Amino acid sequence: MILVVTANPALDVTYAVSSLTPGAVHRAASVHRRAGGKGVNVARVLHTLDVPAMTVAACGGGDGALVRADLRTAELPHVLCDLAGCTRRTVTMLAAAEDTVTLVNEPGPEFSPSEWRAVVATVHGLLDHASVLVCAGSLPPGVPSDAYAELIGLAHRHGVTAILDTSGAALSAGIVARPHLVKPNVEELREVTGIDDPLAGARELRLRGAGAVLASLGAAGLLLVAERGAWRARPTHPVRGNTTGAGDAAVAGAALEMAGGRPWPEVLRRAVAVSASAVLGPFAGDIDLDHHRREHSAVTVEEIHAACVDV
Amino acid sequence: MILVVTANPALDVTYAVSSLTPGAVHRAASVHRRAGGKGVNVARVLHTLDVPAMTVAACGGGDGALVRADLRTAELPHVLCDLAGCTRRTVTMLAAAEDTVTLVNEPGPEFSPSEWRAVVATVHGLLDHASVLVCAGSLPPGVPSDAYAELIGLAHRHGVTAILDTSGAALSAGIVARPHLVKPNVEELREVTGIDDPLAGARELRLRGAGAVLASLGAAGLLLVAERGAWRARPTHPVRGNTTGAGDAAVAGAALEMAGGRPWPEVLRRAVAVSASAVLGPFAGDIDLDHHRREHSAVTVEEIHAACVDV
16 A cells, blocks of 8 residues: 655645636636645545555645545545644636646645644554555645654655655755655756756755655656666657646656566656646546556656756 | 625635746735625625624535634624535735736535525515615526516615615616616626716616616726716825725715715715725725725715716
């Protein structure tokens, strides 16, 4: 079972608008609400791929109740700790005329120390049944930046593979605990390392503690840098759609192959195939299964011998 | 007591963002939630002006519970009928860098016939205690476009002054019941009459049944056209701020003076003073009381003898 911690879950609300004009009043043609946050997206993709996954998070308030209800409806196994504060909401505006995706994210409620301890204890209790632990997304206010490092440390003690997908201080502090894989995108890599070249940035993250680095390069595909090599793969052809959640889908693909103990090029191939199929899904966490099957057999993984890569 | 019907109430959520860029991901620096919808804004302004007002609406779901709780917290007297669907939400993005106010409004839940009948019965039961009935805002899905006409008819039978502030089909159908005052803005006036000049448009609305027409001309102030004259007034100086809710504040000002049986120029003076003071309030429904006092004594009302007006 893949255990997915979503430190800062959200109710994702998507409004379809004909056009988005700053300063104007818009009427949403449709409203779509569902449980979100990086970890929930990862778990949703794994569920679609028929891979057992368990979501651990903490929720509260009205939007927390909607998150809980949606996980139940979607049949995503979950353990949700209680939160006194109200779960945050993300607002996505899909503008048809300009083909843009605009997001406004609420910061999320402050966690008390005991609320975060409940999440840690839940993860601890479930690690014996897990093959992979995924720590995904931002840390909420009130949770220390080394919170993921503690969870990764617990994973090591249980012989569980640890994947970290976060950014900024949570990434810098989490990497010290030596996760088996981290998945930054190019901006997150640049922010944390100060290095423009993704290959050099990924190597820097390995020096800081990451076992391997899966860097998403947007439409240019993904890069994987491990101890004994570096590889790159890209979708067989460009896909247009909603790129929100494509990185989360890559994490789901990587987790699936790492749970099977597969070699890095296969981890990368799967990550690219799942990620490309997520762009075709209407909302973050959705994938197009047919596209995934086609991509998985068609994607070529190329070993990198160069000193840097083009993105 | 002023009875305010909010057919389609909302939970108004305001996000402060540094800048709003279509296609980008934004983090809300602050999140402000409160009960809204035109009628609630009118009642909130009346409450601030120490005028007894009663809000009648129907609410449901999580956001309906938040609307109910906020009305209680704000000490706004209310009777809320139950709704099976979930109360809509409006999302306002205040972008500091560009000084823009961008709104996305959810359409709102469908009312069943019995849910709307409960609102009508509640209004009917309260009309004996009312001096003015305000029908404010859009009609929700499932409610016929002549719904306000029925309420205005009930008001006439109880000798209660009726004010209508809505747009489109609800305005066209409501006006037939001869409300004492309607308050369109210039766009609403143009949409319903097809006439560009606000004075001519207002006269057209009188021909269609309105006792008087209070037309808001944005920064150019307000225009009032009644049976025996037409008047115009504007703020003493331009005010910058959040114009959302300025029209609702004008309705509150008009309702207050009409409840006291005051002449039209005084209705107009008050409407301009309250409306200008609303632009200085941080959120729709807020007014700056000091500014209102100063404006009310300083605003000059000018009688119109011309055939048309500049806006």
